[in-house]
Amino acid sequence: MNLETVPQVQSSASSKGERTKARILDAAYDSIIQKGFAGTSIDELVEATGITKSGFFYHFRDKxxxxxxxxxxxxxxxxxxxxxxxxxxxxxxxxxxxxxxxxxxxxxxxxxxxxxxxxxxxxxxxxxxxxxxxxxxxxxxxxxxxxxxxxxxxxxxxxxxxxxxxxxxxxxxxxxxxxxxxxxxxxxxxxxxxxxxxxxxxxxxxxxxxxxxxxx
The missing domain is CATH 1.10.357.10 (Tetracycline Repressor, domain 2)
Structure with missing residues (x-):
C-alpha cells in the first residue's frame, strides 16, 4: 500500500461521515421546527436520511x-x-x-x-x-x-x-x-x-x- 494515499482515504471517510452527520442534523432541525422535539423520533430521522440506526448512534449517543x-x-x-x-x-x-x-x-x-x-x-x-x-x-x-x-x-x-x-x-x-x-x-x-x-x-x-x- 502506498502510504501517501492513507491520509486521502482517511480524509474521504471523514468527509463522508461529516456529510452524513450534517444530513441527520438538517433533518432533525426541520422536524423539530415543524413538529417539536417530542414529535421527532430517531426512527424517522434514520428513514429520512437513509442510514441505519447504528449509523445514527455512531454520531450521537442518544436523542x-x-x-x-x-x-x-x-x-x-x-x-x-x-x-x-x-x-x-x-x-x-x-x-x-x-x-x-x-x-x-x-x-x-x-x-x-x-x-x-x-x-x-x-x-x-x-x-x-x-x-x-x-x-x-x-x-x-x-x-x-x-x-x-x-x-x-x-x-x-x-x-x-x-x-x-x-x-x-x-x-x-x-x-x-x-x-x-x-x-x-x-x-x-x-x-x-x-x-x-x-x-x-x-x-x-x-x-x-x-x-x-x-x-x-
Missing part, C-alpha cells in the same frame, strides 16, 4: 446528544452571520452609531433575499418546549440569549460614548428589543405568510434607534 449538537451548530451559524454583518459594517464606517444602523440595514437586506419564509428559530423551539430538553440544552440556550444581549448592549454602550440620546434610553431594554423583534418577526411572518415582514420589522427598529439618537 438528547442530537439536540445538544444541533443547538451548538445552529448557534455557531447564527453567530457567524451576525459577526459577518458586523464586520462589513465596521469596514465601511468608523462611527459606532452609523455601524449599528448599517448593520441593521444589512440584516434587513439579508432576510429580504431569503427565497422562502424563515423556517423557525431553534432557540425559540427550546424555550417553548423546554420540558422535553435536558438541562444541558436549556443551559446552552439561555447562555446564547445572554450572549445576544451582551453583544448588542456592548455596541450601544460604545455608541453612548460618542452620542447623547435625545430621548430617554434604557440600554438593556433596547438591546433585548432587537432579539425580541427578530424572534417575533419569525413567528409573525410564518403566521401571516409574509416573507417581507422580517425586513420591515428590522427597518422599523433601525428607525427607532435613529430617533433615539436624533439621526435625521
Amino acid at each position: 438528547s446528544d442530537l439536540a445538544r449538537q444541533l443547538l451548538v451548530r445552529f448557534l455557531a451559524e447564527d453567530d457567524a452571520v451576525i459577526d459577518s454583518l458586523k464586520a462589513r459594517a465596521e469596514q465601511l464606517v468608523d462611527d459606532p452609531l452609523q455601524q449599528f444602523l448599517l448593520f441593521l440595514n444589512l440584516y434587513a437586506e439579508l432576510v429580504d433575499e431569503m427565497d422562502a419564509l424563515h423556517p423557525g428559530c431553534l432557540v425559540a423551539a427550546v424555550v417553548y418546549q423546554e420540558q422535553v430538553f435536558d438541562a444541558e440544552v436549556r443551559r446552552l440556550n439561555s447562555e446564547a440569549v445572554m450572549r445576544w444581549r451582551e453583544r448588542f448592549l456592548a455596541w450601544l454602550e460604545a455608541i453612548d460614548r460618542k452620542h447623547q440620546p435625545v430621548t430617554p434610553l434604557h440600554r438593556l431594554a433596547l438591546a433585548d428589543a432587537l432579539s425580541a423583534i427578530v424572534e417575533g418577526a419569525i413567528v409573525l411572518a410564518k403566521a401571516l405568510d409574509d416573507r417581507a415582514l422580517m425586513g420591515r420589522q428590522l427597518r422599523l427598529f433601525r428607525d427607532m434607534v435613529k430617533t433615539t439618537y436624533g439621526v435625521a
Whole structure:
C-alpha cells in the first residue's frame, strides 16, 4: 500500500461521515421546527436520511446528544452571520452609531433575499418546549440569549460614548428589543405568510434607534 494515499482515504471517510452527520442534523432541525422535539423520533430521522440506526448512534449517543449538537451548530451559524454583518459594517464606517444602523440595514437586506419564509428559530423551539430538553440544552440556550444581549448592549454602550440620546434610553431594554423583534418577526411572518415582514420589522427598529439618537 502506498502510504501517501492513507491520509486521502482517511480524509474521504471523514468527509463522508461529516456529510452524513450534517444530513441527520438538517433533518432533525426541520422536524423539530415543524413538529417539536417530542414529535421527532430517531426512527424517522434514520428513514429520512437513509442510514441505519447504528449509523445514527455512531454520531450521537442518544436523542438528547442530537439536540445538544444541533443547538451548538445552529448557534455557531447564527453567530457567524451576525459577526459577518458586523464586520462589513465596521469596514465601511468608523462611527459606532452609523455601524449599528448599517448593520441593521444589512440584516434587513439579508432576510429580504431569503427565497422562502424563515423556517423557525431553534432557540425559540427550546424555550417553548423546554420540558422535553435536558438541562444541558436549556443551559446552552439561555447562555446564547445572554450572549445576544451582551453583544448588542456592548455596541450601544460604545455608541453612548460618542452620542447623547435625545430621548430617554434604557440600554438593556433596547438591546433585548432587537432579539425580541427578530424572534417575533419569525413567528409573525410564518403566521401571516409574509416573507417581507422580517425586513420591515428590522427597518422599523433601525428607525427607532435613529430617533433615539436624533439621526435625521
